[in-house]
Amino acid sequence: MADIPEDDKEQSEFDEVLNREEALNPQNPEKDSVQDAASTVVKTTVEGKWQLEFNGHGAELFGILLKNFLLSVLTLGIYYPWAKARQLRYYYGASRIVDSDFQFHGTGVEMLIGLGKAVIVLVFLDLAYEGILSVILNEWLLALTGLLYFLIFFLLIMVASVGARRYRMSRTSWRGIRFRFLGTFKETVILVSRGWLLSLFSLGFYYPFYLSRFQDYWTTRTTFGNIQFSYDGNGKEVFSIWLKGILLTILTLGIYLFWLKANLQRYFWDHTAYGEARINSTLCGGKWLKESLILFLFVILTLGIGRAWAVVRYKKFYLGTLSLEGKIDLAQIKQSEVEMTGATGEGMADFFDVEM
Numbered sequence: 104m105a106d107i108p109e110d111d112k113e114q115s116e117f118d119e120v121l122n123r124e125e126a127l128n129p130q131n132p133e134k135d136s137v138q139d140a141a142s143t144v145v146k147t148t149v150e151g152k153w154q155l156e157f158n159g160h161g162a163e164l165f166g167i168l169l170k171n172f173l174l175s176v177l178t179l180g181i182y183y184p185w186a187k188a189r190q191l192r193y194y195y196g197a198s199r200i201v202d203s204d205f206q207f208h209g210t211g212v213e214m215l216i217g218l219g220k221a222v223i224v225l226v227f228l229d230l231a232y233e234g235i236l237s238v239i240l241n242e243w244l245l246a247l248t249g250l251l252y253f254l255i256f257f258l259l260i261m262v263a264s265v266g267a268r269r270y271r272m273s274r275t276s277w278r279g280i281r282f283r284f285l286g287t288f289k290e291t292v293i294l295v296s297r298g299w300l301l302s303l304f305s306l307g308f309y310y311p312f313y314l315s316r317f318q319d320y321w322t323t324r325t326t327f328g329n330i331q332f333s334y335d336g337n338g339k340e341v342f343s344i345w346l347k348g349i350l351l352t353i354l355t356l357g358i359y360l361f362w363l364k365a366n367l368q369r370y371f372w373d374h375t376a377y378g379e380a381r382i383n384s385t386l387c388g389g390k391w392l393k394e395s396l397i398l399f400l401f402v403i404l405t406l407g408i409g410r411a412w413a414v415v416r417y418k419k420f421y422l423g424t425l426s427l428e429g430k431i432d433l434a435q436i437k438q439s440e441v442e443m444t445g446a447t448g449e450g451m452a453d454f455f456d457v458e459m
Contacts, residue, residue: 147432147433147434148431148433148434149430149433150430150431152383152427153428154200154426155200155422155425155426156198156199156419156423157198157415157418157422157423159193159197161412163193164412165411167190168190171186171190181215182211184212184213184215184218185211187211188209188213188214189211192207194418195207197418198418198422200277201427201431203277203278205276209270209271213270217270228255232248232252235248236248258292261288261291261292262288264291265288269286279438280436280437281328281438282325283325283326284325285324285325285331286321286324297313298313298316298317299313301313308342310345311341311344311345311346312341312342314341314345314367315336315340318336318371319334322334322371327377328437329435329437330378332375332376333376334374335376336370336371340370341370344366344367348360348362348363348367349363351363361391361395362387363388365387365388365391368384368386376429377431378429378430378432379430380427380431381427382426382427383426383427383428384424385426386421386424386425390420394420394421395417397413398413401413401416
């Protein structure tokens, strides 16, 4: 247990350095540009095409995973939040673009508190549900209680999605500038509920339009500093990709599903921009299927020992399909006030297996 506060102490020291760097980003236009620590020349505008890279190494990740596993076993699982924070710090720090790494500033203490709150809510909900079932004999009331329980779980998944997104973005930075997610629980519930209901009533034909609307919302509510990301995709084009993909997935007994998911992700990325720079994706189904099989088989055949090397290979592949092209005026990017939300949503996301 002595290692637990050490992790958070290291992260706190890193954040103090980062905060001092952020304090050097005042409103004076001559000093607004974000400087690369590796360069003494101030660049206010960068233009070109930059590849997203993952520079992790299997041996390094293996050491982290092994230490996390041993400490989690010794502490009967209590170390899990610190293990997750350490792992995320490695993944983010090994990811870079324009010669600068991303950084993750979440801590084990934050995640432990968030996980604890999530456990309390879920345990209370389960006990309340079991208690109500024990005293209700009417079948209609039982059905109504089941429906209410389902709706509450749906709302909790929305809380997990929004909360985890807000937490992750507020703890992620690049060149000393943090990301933000401005979406709200209310807006997300309305968007998702409407999308799923219309998809149900239209026998699924509205679903691709919902996917496009959700991607629009999720993207445009995300900012880096004071500038929001933008999305210019439309439902009709997503519908064409989706319809073709569904038909071919059925004809190929599910094999084409990788191509369908790759085509949708490539479309969403290709229609996302940050200022005058656009994101490009070269993700294709065949390569994705191959890398996914290699990841799965390598982990299975090595009895989990080779997981670190398999994960590093997979991340290098996936991040290597993404690039940013255009022009970025670094002088215009300023640190906005970041709401340091708690990690309760992050904790719930673990329970519901909500991907971030």
